[in-house]
Each structure stands twice: as structure tokens, then as C-alpha cells.
Amino acid sequence: MAVLMDSDSRVVVQGFGAAGQREAMTGRAYGTQVVCGVTPGRGGQEIEGFPIRNTVREAVQEFGANVSLIFVPAPGAADAILEAVDAEIPVIICITEGVPVLDMMRVKRALTGKKSILIGPNCPGVISPMHNSRAGIMPVDVYLPGSVGVISRSGTLVYEAVDQLTRLGIGQSGSVGVGGDPIIGTSQQRALEMFEADPDTAAIVLIGEIGGTAEQEAAEYIKTMSKPVVAFIAGATAPPGRRMGHAGAIIAGAAGTAAAKQAALRAAGATVVENPGEIGSTMQRVLRERGLA
Numbered sequence: 553m554a555v556l557m558d559s560d561s562r563v564v565v566q567g568f569g570a571a572g573q574r575e576a577m578t579g580r581a582y583g584t585q586v587v588c589g590v591t592p593g594r595g596g597q598e599i600e601g602f603p604i605r606n607t608v609r610e611a612v613q614e615f616g617a618n619v620s621l622i623f624v625p626a627p628g629a630a631d632a633i634l635e636a637v638d639a640e641i642p643v644i645i646c647i648t649e650g651v652p653v654l655d656m657m658r659v660k661r662a663l664t665g666k667k668s669i670l671i672g673p674n675c676p677g678v679i680s681p682m683h684n685s686r687a688g689i690m691p692v693d694v695y696l697p698g699s700v701g702v703i704s705r706s707g708t709l710v711y712e713a714v715d716q717l718t719r720l721g722i723g724q725s726g727s728v729g730v731g732g733d734p735i736i737g738t739s740q741q742r743a744l745e746m747f748e749a750d751p752d753t754a755a756i757v758l759i760g761e762i763g764g765t766a767e768q769e770a771a772e773y774i775k776t777m778s779k780p781v782v783a784f785i786a787g788a789t790a791p792p793g794r795r796m797g798h799a800g801a802i803i804a805g806a807a808g809t810a811a812a813k814q815a816a817l818r819a820a821g822a823t824v825v826e827n828p829g830e831i832g833s834t835m836q837r838v839l840r841e842r843g844l845a
Contacts, residue, residue, distance in 0.1 A: 646673035
């Protein structure tokens with residue numbers, strides 16, 4: 553079993569410009585079934601060995617695409633997501649940063665009652681090292697097949713955490729970057745639920761950051777989990793009212809501070825790391841203490 557992607561996943565890349573082409577080739581080299589690209593008006597062409605179609609529906613009908621990876625610029629990203637939803641793509645991953653909030657409100661309404669799962673926007677994507685399946689921008693060379701799931705709002709920090717784990721010989725069952733924009737498709741809690749249900753996952757790293765209450769909501773779910781969680785919250789030194797990095801990383805109340813999130817996670821039973829350089833070693837210790845190493 554895998555979280556969101558496995559060896560049967562068939563990826564269509566929406567927005568087959570330079571970035572889309574680069575990541576399509578990286579995914580193909582990794583072993584992912586990248587079946588085609590979509591760029592309206594360029595259907596029938598072939599680029600770097602990938603057939604191009606005008607619509608996502610064509611990608612579904614002709615190639616059986618069931619994962620969409622979106623590299624469409626912010627002004628058109630919401631329409632790209634909605635096109636994938638309309639084509640009934642089960643997993644939609646939007647890399648684009650800075651999608652307008654009003655556009656994302658429209659997307660959230662459209663997703664209600666649908667079978668599609670949206671990851672992002674403003675995310676590094678999804679990878680399943682156990683199945684050599686990847687849809688995103690994460691560097692594949694830092695990943696190692698194993699049993700630790702990794703969830704993060706930050707792309708850079710997820711790469712750092714995974715690299716630490718790999719250097720210690722701790723492999724990963726999967727990695728999900730939920731995204732750093734104010735409105736995203738899949739919450740940290742929902743990602744935790746997926747890894748909790750995954751029999752190939754023994755433990756989870758959760759990387760959050762200041763702003764909002766998503767980590768507190770995730771903490772409520774952690775109280776019910778059977779698998780250990782090691783958590784890190786970025787932005788502990790950020791001043792209130794100032795956005796740090798992601799559009800969603802802004803403290804606008806006591807609940808959005810790093811301290812509030814850390815306290816909620818500790819109370820829920822998670823092992824909280826205050827130094828990002830200790831994520832890997834802390835997970836190593838937790839695995840040994842739980843007899844999972």
C-alpha cells in the first residue's frame with residue numbers, strides 16, 4: 553500500500569513549459585509513469601518523448617492519467633485545478649505558489665463532494681520511494697525506501713528532514729508536501745490520517761510552521777494515533793504580524809505562534825524537536841524506544 557501514489561500511478565503534467573518538462577523527465581528517470589503533458593493549443597505535439605494534449609480529459613481517456621501535476625502560473629492555476637477535478641483525476645498536485653485566495657475559495661467549493669484530492673498549492677508534491685513514484689519537485693536522490701512517512705508545509709525543510717533520515721539509514725514510506733499558501737486542499741490532519749492507515753508506515757515526521765491553527769487541529773488527531781510522531785515547527789523567532797516565507801506563515805493571534813503549536817503537539821503525545829538539525833536523530837531514538845528500528 554502507498555499514500556496517494558504507487559507504481560500504478562499515471563501522471564499528466566498540466567503546463568508543459570520548462571519546469572513541467574524538467575520534472576516530467578526527472579519523474580520518468582525515477583521510474584514514474586509520466587504519460588503526457590497538457591498545454592492548450594499544442595495538442596498532437598511531442599516534447600522530450602512525451603505526447604502533448606489540449607485537455608486533461610484527453611489525457612484521462614487516451615492514457616488513463618490518474619494523477620495531475622500542475623505547473624500553471626498563479627493566475628490560471630485555479631482553472632487548471634478545476635479542469636482536473638472536472639476530468640475526475642483522483643490526485644491533483646499543484647506546485648504553483650501564490651494562487652489568489654478568492655480563486656482557491658472557488659476551488660474548495662468545487663472540491664466539495666468530489667472524489668478528487670488536492671495537494672497544494674505551493675507545495676513540493678508527493679513521492680513514494682517504495683514504488684519509485686513521484687509527482688513534484690523534490691530531489692529524488694535524498695529519498696530511501698523505508699517505513700517513515702514525512703508531512704510538511706515547507707519544501708526545503710522536507711528535503712532536509714528526509715536527507716537526515718536517509719543518512720541515518722532510515723528510509724521513507726512516502727512524503728507529502730501539503731503546501732504553504734493560506735488555503736490548501738489537504739490539511740496536515742488528513743495527511744496524518746493517510747499515513748496512520750498505511751501498513752507500510754511505522755512512524756511519521758510532521759513539519760509545520762507559524763500561522764493558522766492547522767498544527768493544533770493535527771494535534772487533536774495525533775491523540776488518537778497508534779504511530780509515533782516527531783514534529784518540528786518552523787518560525788519560532790518570527791515577529792507577530794510579519795509574513796515569513798509562505799503566504800500562510802504569518803502570526804495573527806496567539807494560536808499561530810510556534811510556542812502554541814509546540815505545546816499542543818506535546819500535549820497530544822508527539823515528540824517535538826526545537827532544532828531542525830535534530831529531526832533525524834530524534835526519529836532514530838523514537839524508533840528504537842518503540843522497538844521499530
